[in-house]
Structures are given as structure tokens and as C-alpha cells.
Amino acid sequence: MRFLPRPSSNAKLAKMSLCASVGLAALMGSQMFTASAQDAEEEADNSERRLNAVVVEATRRAGTTVQDVPVSVTAFDAALLEDTGVARLNDIEQIAPSVQIAQTESAASGTSISIRGIGTGSNNPGFEPAVGVLIDGVYRTRTGIALSELPELRSIEVLRGPQGTLFGRNTSAGVVSINTAGPQFDPEATLGVSAGNYGMYAAEAMVTGPIADNIATRVDIRYRERDGYIDDVNSGRELNNLNRFLMRGQMLFEEGDASLRVIADYGQTDEDCCIGVNLLQGPTGAAVNTAAAFAGLQGFANARPEDLKVALSPNRDIRDDVEEWGISGEYKNQIGTISLTSITSYRDWQADRAQDVDFSGIDRAYRDGTDITDKVFTQEVRLQDTWGDLDWLVGGFYMNEELGYTDTIRTGSQANLYTDLISAGATANPLVPTGFQLTGSLGPAVPTLFVSLPFDTNGDGVPGDPALRIAPGVPAGLPSYFVPGLVDGGGQNSDVFEVKTNAAALFTHNEYMVTDRLTATAGLRLNYEEKEIAYDLTSVAPSCDFFFTADGQSVLQQLGAINALDLALLSCNPAINSEYNGSDNDSFDETNLSGTAKLAYDFTDDFMAYVSYSRGFKSGGYNLDRSGFDSVLFGGNGAQPTDLQFDSETVDSYELGWKSSFNALNATLNGAIFFQDVQDFQENFFTGTNFRVINSDVESYGLELDASIIPADGLTIQGGYAYTKAERQGDVIVPLGNGQNQVLAQGGTQLSLTPEHVLTASGTYLYDISPNLTALFHLNARYNSEHITSAATAGIADNDAYTLVGGRIGLKTADGKWEFSIFGENITDEYYNLASFAVPEQTGTIAVYPGIPTMYGAELKVNF
Structure with a gap:
């Protein structure tokens, strides 16, 4: 889509990119934007192409560049992406x-992107x-x-702010649009x-x-493997490795004004990811280390x-495996x-996860065979034309x-052992230095916390009720009373959630040239979403069953009475x-209007300013986590499907x-000053006992x-x-109940x-060593100020300010036959945290997910 052309504009960079696109399209006799834009960029000079003259689809109209559109967008062409190692x-x-x-x-379900600070982060696939x-x-x-290995890229566009009018559902913070290289009619191999x-x-x-006069094909195959960079001191495993495979085939049909691009792909990852390392041990750290020592292991790495x-x-798997495939067809005519665009797609994505969820050397809790499946069909149709001063799209x-x-x-x-060590430590006193255990896993040397009284204390007509041994007036020597312990391999076996979503939308986006220099844009999108949830939950937890008696x-x-309910939560975690x-089961539906209004004015041929309003919408959903229910045991009203539902999010x-x-x-x-009002921002919080959506x-x-500049021949900054x-x-x-609240943020x-x-x-910097040989020097850096x-x-695992530096040095022939380079990422070996969290059931213990350390290597490409 293009912003309405400016008749008097003679901006050199935009005209070169547009002329290249039009000229090549005429030569090929094709109306297909993706092919013409790709070839146009290949024809353009590197330095000029990088000065924000990348052809973009920010307004869903062909032939527009970054400088043409009244949208806060940053675009990267193939050359910069390759230099940077994206x-x-x-x-x-x-x-x-x-x-x-x-x-x-x-990596499969716990990766999130934010733009302008707005994003959604959670390992919960309901988000x-x-x-x-x-x-x-x-x-x-x-x-x-979208994290699988990518083939050769043509461009990446980052659109900031709500983009719901044109780009659809759940783009309330922005859009990352990735465009891959398409089939060519000139034979080539790499x-x-x-x-x-x-x-x-x-x-x-x-x-x-x-393969015919009007049919071109393309096949890409990629494989990448790398050892892990985090070492498990108990097993010697190397974690956070890479093992990824991609196979992708494309076919382009052209006939007159019509074109059809079909893409089919298959991807697979087989990785031991992703691991958090210990930052701070809380008061429960002694119990972790003691329990692990019983098995001859370290509780925390020193x-x-x-x-x-x-x-x-060592006996628990760590894996994050994904298998996916998909097919799509983009038809243009x-x-x-009137320009018609239709994009049809079907994708099948499956992930299999296993992890040690106590994040320590004790064998307390683990995931085994956690599966996520996502099957998605999408269909989009657009019509666009220009009538006089109006450029319309529906x-x-x-x-x-x-x-x-x-x-x-x-x-x-060791689930019961850990609970009893915590209980013993919490109840130790001068009279009983060993403290008291809860489930009996520490043996007869440590007395139990509860005794069985020979009379009825709670009015149920049954003698032998439990009482705290340390309570006043309870004599020693009475029979022990143990809380039933957890079962090795018990817990969720398993929890099955199914969510079906039907989403539909009608949209229009219109640009009207009020004068030769003033353009007004108005867009509107009517969104309808329907979600249905069904679940079947099965857990084996004798401690929880006991507490219901x-x-x-x-x-x-x-x-x-002694403020020790944490002991009950240790033996009956939500x-x-x-x-x-x-x-x-449950269901809900919602209807929402999003849209945009803009005014753009060309003050000169080389300076355009705009003011805009946009409204974005992100649908509500269900928190797929049994811990999100309200527990009767701990003051709630019991499990109801509505406990899992959260509201939609809107952005002005x-x-x-x-x-x-x-x-x-x-x-x-280029620049933008922005203000965004986000209502009902969706976040998943760990409350200390469970995960709640707020x-x-x-x-x-x-x-x-x-900004971009070419200060000298061959140098682009x-x-x-x-x-x-x-x-x-x-x-x-x-x-929390009883009129009490907990402040999470x-x-x-x-x-x-x-x-x-x-x-x-x-x-x-591109330097011609000889007429046939060019040297490449590339450096990139990102500085982040301090942040939680x-x-x-907050205040414990914050990131100090840091800078990440990457680079590439290479040689390539003028005819493009071969290219050799050496590259590096985080070449100064800067340490930083990708995220942090309070470890469940380990009060005061903090763990972090480290960023990637220094990576370097060499690459050789040969073109035929």
C-alpha cells in the first residue's frame, strides 16, 4: 500500500527505489509486489538503498518507502540484516x-516482544x-x-504503536513484519x-x-547447531543449546496481471532450553542444599x-522441542x-517441553511431557484502488x-523431604533443636509437628484429632500424626486445556489528498472474537485430599494460628x-472497534510531518493454569472457569x-513523539502461591x-x-481474603x-581492494540504560546499563561468486539478564535468565 504520491516531490532516494520497482515490474510483466520490490532493491545501489529507501508495506500499498508513509516505522534491507547477522x-x-x-x-512459549514498553510476557500459551x-x-x-530459523530475508519492518486497522488482531503495541526472498526467474544457487x-x-x-515461462521456484534448506553455554554442575550437561532445521519451498505463478506465490515450509528444533541460574538464596536455601546433599548433589551451584x-x-529432562509446518498462498490480480490481494494460510505447530521447575538440585518438582499444539487457518482479502484524490482500501x-x-x-x-526440612527449620527451638517435621520423611529422630489427641476437639464426633505438638498444654509422648506426603511422580497427570478461537474482522483504510501537500487518512476495523475453553484436570496429591477432611x-x-500456612502450601501447592x-467449559465473545485518523503535510519535497491517533485492541482470553483458580482450602470459593478469564486490552x-x-x-x-494510554493491560503475576492474570x-x-548518513563513498551509518x-x-x-490485599507492583x-x-x-564500510574484490567492515551496537x-x-535483579556490540569483517567478489566473513555477537562479553523471577516455594530465592555470551565464527558463501 502506498501513501498518496506527492506530484511535486523530487526526493532522490524515494524516486530511485520507485523507478527501480516500476522498471523491473514492466520488464517481467508482473503485478506481483513482493517480486518487484525484491528485484528493485537488488538493482539499487547499496548506499542509497540503506538511506530509508527500503520499500515497505506499512500501509499495505505497493511501491512506498519509509520516507513516504506517515507511520512510525523502521525498515531494514537484506544487506543490513546480513551484515548484522540477523x-x-x-x-x-x-x-x-x-x-x-x-x-x-x-523459547517456544516463553518469548515475548514489547514495543514502546508494551508487550505480553508469559510461559502460558493462553496469552x-x-x-x-x-x-x-x-x-x-x-x-x-515465529522463532524458528528463517530463510534469506528481503526486509524486516518494525511498525511502532497500534496497527490494528490494517494488520489485524493483537497488534496493540506494534508489528514486526518479516519479508523473505522470493522465487526468481534468473537461475541462481547458493x-x-x-x-x-x-x-x-x-x-x-x-x-x-x-521451470516454465511463467513459473519460478525456490527451495531453501538451513541447519544450525550450537552447544549450550550454561553448565549443570550435577550432571555435566550443557544447556541452552541450538539445534534447528528448516526446509522451505516456494512457487511463483504469473499470468498477465495475476500472480500467485505459494510457500510451504517445515521446521524442527531439538533443544535443551531454557535455564535460569541462581542469583540470590533465600532462607529456604539451607533446606535446598541439605536435601540435595542427601543425594550427593549440589542444591545451588557455587x-x-x-x-x-x-x-x-540429573534425573530430570530439559527439552524444548518444536515441530511445525505450514502452507500459504498469496494471490494478486x-x-x-482495482488491486486484489488474497492471502490464505494454514499452520500446524507443536511443542514438547520438559524442565526442572524447582530450579535447583533437589528433586522436588518437574515437568515431563508438557505439550502445546496450535492449528491455525487464516484468510485475508483486500481490495485497493485510487479514485481521483482518494486512495481507498477495504x-x-x-x-x-x-x-x-x-x-x-x-x-x-524429594518433595516430602524438602517440606519436612522447611518445617523442621521453622519450628526449631531451644527445647527441641531438631524442630518438628510434617510428613515423616526425616525418620524417628525428628518428632512430628502434630500429635493425635484421644478426644474430639473439632466437634465431628471422631476422637484422635490432630493438634500442634508445640501448642501450650499438649504433652509429649502422644502418638505422632503425619500429614500424608506427596507421591513421587504425582501431581498433574495431566491437565488438558483446549481453546478454540474464531476471529473475524472487516476493515477499511483510506487516504485522501486534500491538497497537493496535505493528506488525510481514516481507517476503521470492526473486530469480532469468540473463544471457547474446555478442560479436564487430573492431579494426584494426597496432601491436598487430606486437607479436605x-x-x-x-x-x-x-x-x-502460628502463621505457618506456607507449610500447607508446600504440601498442597495450587x-x-x-x-x-x-x-x-466456558465461552465468551466480544466485539470491538479499532481505527486510525491521520493528517500528513509535505512542508517541502524533503520534509513531511504528520499527526495521528490510533486505537488498538488485544483480545481477552483464558489463563491456562490450574493455579489460577480460587481454592476453598485457602479462603476462595472454589474452581470456576471464569476464574481463568481475563479482559481484553485496548490502547489509545x-x-x-x-x-x-x-x-x-x-x-x-525521522522521528516521533508519542503518548499511549493502555487500558486493562494484561500481565501474568506470580503471587507467591499461584499465577494470576491481572x-x-x-x-x-x-x-x-x-537517522542515516553516507559521510563518504562506501560508508553507511x-x-x-x-x-x-x-x-x-x-x-x-x-x-488475599479477609479484607487483606497483596501489592504485586x-x-x-x-x-x-x-x-x-x-x-x-x-x-x-565497503572498500574496493581491487576491481574484482571488495572488503566489508561492519559494526553494530545497542545501549540499554538500567532497568528492572x-x-x-525490583531492586534485586535489575540490569545495570550495558552495551552489546557485534561486528563482521569480510571479503566478497564483485561478481558475487563467493563471500567469506568472520563475525561476532556480544564481542565484549557483556553480562545482562533477559528476565528474572522469584523461585516458587523457595521464599527469598531469586533466579535470572542470562543473556547470550560472546559468540563468534566464520562463514563462507558460494553463489552459482
């Missing part, structure tokens, strides 16, 4: 200052992203689904190999060319986080003067998604609470931006700058700056993983 979605953070990417215990990711126009329903530290090696192959060492249970979108989630949090062989309720009351066993965004070119200096400078209000405002304040508008509170504080200041810079990594660990 091969996966999480690499773009290095060159896009407004983007922040976090990864927790799973959908606030930043939409599209690959070749196909919407990916979860961020992790072979590439690379190797590096941590045992990294990769291989890729590509072949493209015609190391700092930057040492990249962890202590886990001219119906008279379209429709439909999505059907079937999400399946089978969770298996199971109790380990009259005697068990008496135990809970007595523990509450994640395995059998109170919630059973089946149920106001923006003042500009696009400027300085042709005499070979430079561009809706709250947030304001985000700031300044963004993008690009940079970006983002100042972002993303503040909570009130305390985030969860009720303070109002007025910055959202986690949101630096106030981010600065990115990259420079590329989670609300629960």
Missing part, C-alpha cells in the same frame, strides 16, 4: 531501539502477543511460533557453511529459477550468575483498476485457531491442588512524527529517532534512539524490561 526474530533487538525481546523458561509478527503477510498467533565457538556449525543451500553454571536434578479477515495444552507438573522423589481442616486452622480436579495512541531527507548530506532523520492501566510516552516511559497508573493488587513505576534510554548504531527485569525482583 537470522532469527530475536536478533532484531540489536538494530531496533524501540523493540525489547525477553525469553524465560521456554497472546501484543506485538503481532507476520512472515510474508501471514499472522503468527504466538511469538514463539551454498553456505559457517562454524564458531561453542561447537557452532551451520549449513544452508538455496536454489531458484524458472557460582555467580555470570559464571553460567546451574545445579539441577487486477480487476479493472478488506476482511478470518481466523480459526485450535489451541491445545497438556501440562504435567509432577512431584519428585475435617481433621485436615483442623490442621490448616492450627497452622494459620499448581497440583487436587481440589480443582474435574472437567468444565497519539503521535506527532516527521520524515526528513537531506540530499546534499546524503542523510535522513488487568491494570499503563501509560507509555516518549521520543523515537531514526545508521542509528536510532528511543526514550520510553511506560508507567503503571496504580498499584497492582490481588485480594507499585503504581508510578516503570514496566519491567523497559529501559528509559536505548541507543542503537551501525556502520558498514521483573516487578517481583
Whole structure:
């Protein structure tokens, strides 16, 4: 889509890119935008192409560049992406200052993207992203689904702020649009190999060319493997490795004005990911270390986080495996003067996870065979034309998604031992230095916390009720009373959730040229969403079953009297609470209007300013976690499907931006000042006992700058700056019952993983050694100011300011036959945290997910 052309404009960079696109399209006789834009960029000179003259689809109209559209967008062409080493979605953070990417215990389901501080982070597949990711126009329903290895890229666009009018559902914070290289009618083939530290090696192959006068094909195959960089001191395993395979085939049909691009792909990952390392041991650390020592293991690694060492249970698997495939078809045609675009897709994505969820060397709890499946069909149709001064577009979108989630949090062989060690430590006193145990796993040397009284104390007519041994007036020597312990391999076996989503939308986006220099834009989207949940939950937890009995309720009351309910939670954690066993279902639907209104004015041929309002919408959903229910045992009203539901999120965004070119200096400078009011911002909090979804209000405002310049022949410098304040508008509170509340996050504080200041810079220098040989020198850097990594660990696991530096040095022939380079990521070996968390059931213990250390290697590509 293009912003309405400016008849008097003679901006050199935009005209070169547009002329190249039009000329090549005429030569090929094709109306297909993706092919013509790709070839146009290949024809353009590198230096000029990088001065924000990348052809973008920010307004869903063909032939527009970054400088043409009244949208806050940063685009990266194939050359810059290759120089920077962008091969996966999480690499773009290095060159896009407004983007922040976090990864927790799973790359498949625990990766999130935020733009301008707004994003959604959780390992729970019930959460959908606030930043939409599209690959070749196909919407990916979860961020992790877009993390697979990518083929050769044509461009990446980062659109900041709500983009719901044109790009559809769940783009309330922005869009990352990835465009891959398409089939060519000129035969070409590429072979590439690379190797590096941590045992990294990769291989890729590509072949493209015609199989008929009007049919071209392309096949890409990529494989990447790398050893892990975090060591398990108990087993010697190397964790956080890479093992990824991609096979992708494309076919392009052209006939007159019509074109059809079909893409089919298959991807697979087989990785031991993702591991958090210990930062701080709380008062329960002694129990962790003692329990692990009983098995001859370390409870925590004797190391700092930057040492990249962890202590886990050797008998528990760590895996994060994904298998996916998909097919899409993009059809384009001219119906008279009307441009028709239709994109149809189907994707099947499956993840299999296993992890040690106590994050230590004790065998307390683990996941085994946790499965996520996501089957998605999407269809989008757009019609666009220009009538006089009006450039109009209308379209429709439909999505059907079937999400399946089978969770298996199971109790380990030392679950009762850990509970009893905590109990003994909490109740130790001068009269009984050993303290008292709860379940009896410590043997006869340690007395039990409860005794069995020979009379009825709670009025149920049954003698032998339990009482605290340490309670006043309870004599010693009475029979021991043990709380039934957890079962090795018990817990969730298993919890099955199914969520079906039907989403439909009608939208229009119209640009009207009021004068030769003033353009008004109006867009509107009507969204309808319908979600249905069904679940079947099964947990084996004898401790929870016991607490439902009259005697068990008496135990809970007595523990509450001495403020030791944490002991009950250790033996009946909400994640395995059998109170919630059973089946149920629920559904809801919602209708929402989103849209945009803009005014753009060309003050000169090289300076355009715009003011805009946009409203974004992110649908509500269900928290797929049994711990989200209200427990009767602990003051709630019992499990109900509505306990899991959370509200939709809306964003009202106001923006003042500009696009400027300085042709005499070979430079561009673009910027935007923004304010975003986010209502019912969706967050998943760990309350200390369970995971709850909380809706709250947030304001985000700031300044963004993008600049580029060619100060000398062969030298291109690009940079970006983002100042972002993303503040909570009130305390985030969860009720505890009895009129008490818990504050999970303070109002007025910055959202986690949101630096106030981010600065990115990259420079590329091409030097002709001889007429046939060119040297490449590339350097890129990203600076993040200090910021918190989670609300629960604020002030403890914060990131200090840090800078990540990457680079590439290479040689390539003028005819493009071969290219050799050496590269590095985080070459100064800067330590930083991707995220942090308070470890469940280990009060005061904090763990962090470290960033990637220094990676380097060499790459050779040969073109035929």
C-alpha cells in the first residue's frame, strides 16, 4: 500500500527505489509486489538503498518507502540484516531501539516482544502477543511460533504503536513484519557453511529459477547447531543449546496481471532450553542444599550468575522441542483498476517441553511431557484502488485457531523431604533443636509437628484429632500424626486445556489528498472474537485430599494460628491442588472497534510531518493454569472457569512524527513523539502461591529517532534512539481474603524490561581492494540504560546499563561468486539478564535468565 504520491516531490532516494520497482515490474510483466520490490532493491545501489529507501508495506500499498508513509516505522534491507547477522526474530533487538525481546523458561512459549514498553510476557500459551509478527503477510498467533530459523530475508519492518486497522488482531503495541526472498526467474544457487565457538556449525543451500515461462521456484534448506553455554554442575550437561532445521519451498505463478506465490515450509528444533541460574538464596536455601546433599548433589551451584553454571536434578529432562509446518498462498490480480490481494494460510505447530521447575538440585518438582499444539487457518482479502484524490482500501479477515495444552507438573522423589526440612527449620527451638517435621520423611529422630489427641476437639464426633505438638498444654509422648506426603511422580497427570478461537474482522483504510501537500487518512476495523475453553484436570496429591477432611481442616486452622500456612502450601501447592480436579467449559465473545485518523503535510519535497491517533485492541482470553483458580482450602470459593478469564486490552495512541531527507548530506532523520494510554493491560503475576492474570492501566510516552548518513563513498551509518516511559497508573493488587490485599507492583513505576534510554548504531564500510574484490567492515551496537527485569525482583535483579556490540569483517567478489566473513555477537562479553523471577516455594530465592555470551565464527558463501 502506498501513501498518496506527492506530484511535486523530487526526493532522490524515494524516486530511485520507485523507478527501480516500476522498471523491473514492466520488464517481467508482473503485478506481483513482493517480486518487484525484491528485484528493485537488488538493482539499487547499496548506499542509497540503506538511506530509508527500503520499500515497505506499512500501509499495505505497493511501491512506498519509509520516507513516504506517515507511520512510525523502521525498515531494514537484506544487506543490513546480513551484515548484522540477523537470522532469527530475536536478533532484531540489536538494530531496533524501540523493540525489547525477553525469553524465560521456554523459547517456544516463553518469548515475548514489547514495543514502546508494551508487550505480553508469559510461559502460558493462553496469552497472546501484543506485538503481532507476520512472515510474508501471514499472522503468527504466538511469538514463539515465529522463532524458528528463517530463510534469506528481503526486509524486516518494525511498525511502532497500534496497527490494528490494517494488520489485524493483537497488534496493540506494534508489528514486526518479516519479508523473505522470493522465487526468481534468473537461475541462481547458493551454498553456505559457517562454524564458531561453542561447537557452532551451520549449513544452508538455496536454489531458484524458472521451470516454465511463467513459473519460478525456490527451495531453501538451513541447519544450525550450537552447544549450550550454561553448565549443570550435577550432571555435566550443557544447556541452552541450538539445534534447528528448516526446509522451505516456494512457487511463483504469473499470468498477465495475476500472480500467485505459494510457500510451504517445515521446521524442527531439538533443544535443551531454557535455564535460569541462581542469583540470590533465600532462607529456604539451607533446606535446598541439605536435601540435595542427601543425594550427593549440589542444591545451588557455587557460582555467580555470570559464571553460567546451574545445579539441577540429573534425573530430570530439559527439552524444548518444536515441530511445525505450514502452507500459504498469496494471490494478486487486477480487476479493472482495482488491486486484489488474497492471502490464505494454514499452520500446524507443536511443542514438547520438559524442565526442572524447582530450579535447583533437589528433586522436588518437574515437568515431563508438557505439550502445546496450535492449528491455525487464516484468510485475508483486500481490495485497493485510487479514485481521483482518494486512495481507498477495504478488506476482511478470518481466523480459526485450535489451541491445545497438556501440562504435567509432577512431584519428585524429594518433595516430602524438602517440606519436612522447611518445617523442621521453622519450628526449631531451644527445647527441641531438631524442630518438628510434617510428613515423616526425616525418620524417628525428628518428632512430628502434630500429635493425635484421644478426644474430639473439632466437634465431628471422631476422637484422635490432630493438634500442634508445640501448642501450650499438649504433652509429649502422644502418638505422632503425619500429614500424608506427596507421591513421587504425582501431581498433574495431566491437565488438558483446549481453546478454540474464531476471529473475524472487516476493515477499511483510506487516504485522501486534500491538497497537493496535505493528506488525510481514516481507517476503521470492526473486530469480532469468540473463544471457547474446555478442560479436564487430573492431579494426584494426597496432601491436598487430606486437607479436605475435617481433621485436615483442623490442621490448616492450627497452622494459620502460628502463621505457618506456607507449610500447607508446600504440601498442597495450587499448581497440583487436587481440589480443582474435574472437567468444565466456558465461552465468551466480544466485539470491538479499532481505527486510525491521520493528517500528513509535505512542508517541502524533503520534509513531511504528520499527526495521528490510533486505537488498538488485544483480545481477552483464558489463563491456562490450574493455579489460577480460587481454592476453598485457602479462603476462595472454589474452581470456576471464569476464574481463568481475563479482559481484553485496548490502547489509545497519539503521535506527532516527521520524515526528513537531506540530499546534499546524503542523510535522513525521522522521528516521533508519542503518548499511549493502555487500558486493562494484561500481565501474568506470580503471587507467591499461584499465577494470576491481572488487568491494570499503563501509560507509555516518549521520543523515537531514526537517522542515516553516507559521510563518504562506501560508508553507511545508521542509528536510532528511543526514550520510553511506560508507567503503571496504580498499584497492582490481588485480594488475599479477609479484607487483606497483596501489592504485586507499585503504581508510578516503570514496566519491567523497559529501559528509559536505548541507543542503537551501525556502520558498514565497503572498500574496493581491487576491481574484482571488495572488503566489508561492519559494526553494530545497542545501549540499554538500567532497568528492572521483573516487578517481583525490583531492586534485586535489575540490569545495570550495558552495551552489546557485534561486528563482521569480510571479503566478497564483485561478481558475487563467493563471500567469506568472520563475525561476532556480544564481542565484549557483556553480562545482562533477559528476565528474572522469584523461585516458587523457595521464599527469598531469586533466579535470572542470562543473556547470550560472546559468540563468534566464520562463514563462507558460494553463489552459482
